[in-house]
Amino acid sequence: MCSTGGDDGETLLNPKPPLPEKGTLCRKCKTSKAQVILQIKDAYCKECLIALCNHKFRAILGKSRIFGNEQKSVLVAFSGSASSLALLKLLSDAVAAGPSHRRIMACPKIIYIDEGALLGMSAEERLTKCKEILEVTAGFGFPVYAVPLNVQDSSPVDITNYEIHGNTDDKLKSLFESVSDTTSKLDLLNRLRCNVLSSCAQQLKTSLVMLADNSTSVAVKILSGVSLGKGASISLETGFSDSRHSDVTFLRPLRDFTSKEATIFSIFSGCPKSVFVPSLLTMSKMDSSIQRLTETFIVNLQNEFPSTVSTVYRTGEKFCSTPSNQPCAFCLGPLDTVHKPCSALEATDFSRELSTGKKPESSCGSCDCKNKLRSTLVQTLCYSCRLIVCSVDNPELLPSTVLENAREAQSFSKMKSQIEEFLISEGE
């Protein structure tokens, strides 16, 4: 509608200006010929690009004050992608740097999550992938671990000793098979990955996990997160640090790097070639899931309007999260399911009631099923986790930690309602 928002029709973002000519000098050192162009107009030579990336990386970590004067161990989640390699290389150089070059006092450990069971890969194929991962990471000199993606907790082992166990895979396969749509599968996969990384970090006595999200993937996560109802927790899913999991903090030091920067850096700095590891998204059609659609949309829009990714990224930087007393039993994020007057949630529940003539108590409250476990579970989940759980046919297959968190939340809630009249509320 034309009157929505006022000045919506204009093409705010100017279409692509012409690229610098070949033979242009590097804008930093002005002596060597430029070999790469970033952000349309910034031309750099190889050495300056490497220096720029190193400087940016160390500045982000230095500013966060996470690493002080004593060595801290950090678990680096490695997927085989060019961004993962860039992260490893940047971290490795930062650790080996001299004290006057902003050395980072970190003790990295590398971990690879084997998700082959989900895609029906054979044991042989999965072990071959592990070998390929070891080949590209061994050169950095850090210990490399592998862990299978699992519904229940599993332990990280040295990648050279990694073995496949059929029965743990079965639970995972049953869970994913009982999920009706790809969008929910991908969201569920993300949650499981976080849980696995958090558990492994604790077992390896590390309180920090580094992820290789770059600005493009962050922009995609922001937009797809909004579409999945994650408004309240987007800043945790895409921000620099995420401390939802007790004792473990997730970091995204590469989020300021475009995917182009990260890839070019990994090539220029002599990293081994990236390892292709198939995933649920591989070769999927554009309309198979919200995540894939969003990625296609942003990448295509970026071609026509080159500041798309950076604008979405910077908008995302302005979000934050308010912690709630009882976190979501699944994602541990803030609960955004209080019925505020004239809100989308309230309107949806009202519509459902009207259309089916059912009262909320007889249904799970989030969809039209009658599953008792689901209806109690759903009360302890945030809006977007409810969407995932409602697409899981058999909620008993969910991770036991989630079910336990839910039970705990429920009993606390019962206790609170019993003593509510005697509680003195803070402020207000």
Added chain:
Amino acid sequence: MPVSCTTNCGRKAILRRPKTGTSLCKECFFDAFETEVHHTITSGKLFYPRQLVAIGASGGKDSTVLAYVMKFLNDKYDYKLNLMLLSIDEGITGYRDDSLNTVKENKNDYQLPLKILSYQNLYGWTMDRVVEEVGKKNNCTFCGVFRRQALERGAVMMGASCIATGHNADDIAETVLMNIMRGDVARLGRCCAAITSSDGALPRVKPLKFCYEKEIVMYAYFRKLKYFSTECVYAPNAYRGHARNFLKELERIRPSVIMDIIHSGENLVFQTGIKTPQQGTCSSCGHVSSQELCQACTLLLSLNEGKAKQGVSKKSHKIRST
């Protein structure tokens, strides 16, 4: 095989609701649609008794359904509102003439007073002339700014104390996505409210806020409401089109995405310390503005001086009012 209405009223279902996926008969659909709008109005406390409400009427499906439902609910639930239709003539030949005729029919059908204001009278420029001057890319900016002020002025002239517009759930979800893509944090914080009011300007109310666009069409179709259904001839080149297509594709994958996006928009928390523009008044026309000259006066100035293309460049984006 005949499907029966899921409310178990016993009647045969004739449609499936895009919003909930349930199958309903005609009567139950009307009832559900109307009750939901009533619920939005009461839970959002959108109106108060004896209020004069100007309904922005363009002759399109949203405003036609809005006018019909507001009148219906006003009678059924005795809101005690004084409803009026307010229509703006942008001066787009062929498009606006026809839709204005529809509005005149609405006036007769619903027995509501009607006021029509034109850009020509208010500003001295029709959209046809603006497009001749500015070209086909940035004209939506002019129209949007002019219309907003025109609605405001018309409502004040009629003595109304609020303006009701037909913005539907799809519009709001689209706006959330657009504002993220444009980095407009100030608008993002406001676009999900059912009542938007900037100090000094009349509050704007969106009773159809949670109605899916498809259901509005269904309602108009089954109620046999007449509306004008052509897209504005100048619309195709708008940036908003990208967000709209994206939303349509999203809806195909997961129909609840429209409400999910609105939910996200409502629950976004912003960091403190973000600069928001300050409210003041325009030195030329006295309208609410965060700059010395309000948007409409700025654009008019550029049109009259023949420097129209400057009005919508990136530089002027910084001086936009809220």
